[in-house]
Amino acid sequence: MSKNIILITGGAGFIGSSLIKNIIKKKYNYKIISLDNYSTGTKRNHIQSKNVKYIKGDNKNIDNLLSKYKNDIKVIFHFGEFSRIFQSFKNYKKCFEYNIHHSSKVIEFAKDNKIKIIYSATSSNLGNKGKDENLSPYAWSKSKNIELIKNYNRWFGLKYELVYFYNVYGPGQILNSPMSAVIGIFEEQYKKGKPLTVVKPGTQKRDFTHIDDIVRGCLLAWKNGKQKEYMLGTKKNHSILEIAKMFKSKIKFIPSRPGERFGSTIPNNNAKRILGYEAKQNIKTYISTFIKNN
Numbered sequence: 402m403s404k405n406i407i408l409i410t411g412g413a414g415f416i417g418s419s420l421i422k423n424i425i426k427k428k429y430n431y432k433i434i435s436l437d438n439y440s441t442g443t444k445r446n447h448i449q450s451k452n453v454k455y456i457k458g459d460n461k462n463i464d465n466l467l468s469k470y471k472n473d474i475k476v477i478f479h480f481g482e483f484s485r486i487f488q489s490f491k492n493y494k495k496c497f498e499y500n501i502h503h504s505s506k507v508i509e510f511a512k513d514n515k516i517k518i519i520y521s522a523t524s525s526n527l528g529n530k531g532k533d534e535n536l537s538p539y540a541w542s543k544s545k546n547i548e549l550i551k552n553y554n555r556w557f558g559l560k561y562e563l564v565y566f567y568n569v570y571g572p573g574q575i576l577n578s579p580m581s582a583v584i585g586i587f588e589e590q591y592k593k594g595k596p597l598t599v600v601k602p603g604t605q606k607r608d609f610t611h612i613d614d615i616v617r618g619c620l621l622a623w624k625n626g627k628q629k630e631y632m633l634g635t636k637k638n639h640s641i642l643e644i645a646k647m648f649k650s651k652i653k654f655i656p657s658r659p660g661e662r663f664g665s666t667i668p669n670n671n672a673k674r675i676l677g678y679e680a681k682q683n684i685k686t687y688i689s690t691f692i693k694n695n
């Protein structure tokens with residue numbers, strides 16, 4: 402029987418659920434399984450379709466939870482991790498438990514069952530010639546997974562693609578939660594008429610990427626990837642202060658935070674060269690549309 406299952410860890414989260422929605426829309430001939438422990442994910446992100454099955458559980462139990470499906474899995478999109486920089490200082494034990502311990506089981510499962518793994522890497526560890534990987538428990542843990550996946554490829558032939566995400570925003574992003582990211586935070590503050598809180602100094606720059614571009618890049622990596630690293634950013638950086646000003650609202654500075662990095666970098670052109678990927682959406686248009694609608 403041909404392998405007809407796509408496994409998405411973190412399928413009830415922001416990026417995972419958007420990927421599922423997109424795959425269903427495209428009517429690929431695949432069933433989808435989401436494995437999620439609902440630590441940040443929510444049932445509100447479930448896509449109603451007979452082709453999607455949601456399994457509740459920790460990635461560490463992947464072997465047991467998916468034993469009856471393992472021979473039919475074509476690819477794993479591994480998105481189910483602890484996924485915020487600042488919050489990883491307070492919750493570093495959870496960050497390591499999920500991103501090191503649980504993820505090692507997912508990587509092992511992929512290796513044992515000869516399944517390609519597509520890993521959600523992060524731009525947060527790329528700056529300063531890679532030294533930024535030491536800026537936070539989050540960035541460090543993600544870097545170790547990248548190393549492990551590459552080494553499993555060298556040692557055991559694990560097949561992989563590494564997709565790097567850059568400050569993803571858009572429909573489905575986490576709102577009203579300690580795990581919200583900056584665009585989601587600004588949107589909520591704007592709607593409540595509160596000043597937008599800019600972390601000092603405000604000059605720190607980021608590349609903001611729309612969720613639709615990210616999902617398209619992930620699918621391209623799966624279809625056309627050559628076991629490489631793909632930076633799915635827009636190649637445009639904006640400071641946090643610039644972004645806040647785009648909302649044309651009041652601004653309040655708040656103290657600087659540990660783990661802050663000051664730039665964002667795209668060290669290779671594989672996304673364009675190998676995948677033919679270019680981000681299509683820009684944050685300025687997104688924010689002006691948001692303002693018009695709110």
Ligand SMILES: NC(=O)c1ccc[n+]([C@@H]2O[C@H](COP(=O)([O-])OP(=O)(O)OC[C@H]3O[C@@H](n4cnc5c(N)ncnc54)[C@H](O)[C@@H]3O)[C@@H](O)[C@H]2O)c1
Nearest residue numbers: 411413414415416438439440441442460481484521566569
């Ligand atoms: N959002 C971004 O800007 C961004 C940037 C770079 C990289 N990433 C990476 O992309 C991935 C998805 O991010 P997101 O923004 O959708 O985050 P998210 O928190 O919305 O989604 C993560 C999902 O994984 C689940 N999960 C977490 N740990 C798990 C575990 N141990 N076992 C099972 N399920 C688990 C959560 O419940 C959640 O549904 C993460 O790996 C993150 O590090 C995100």
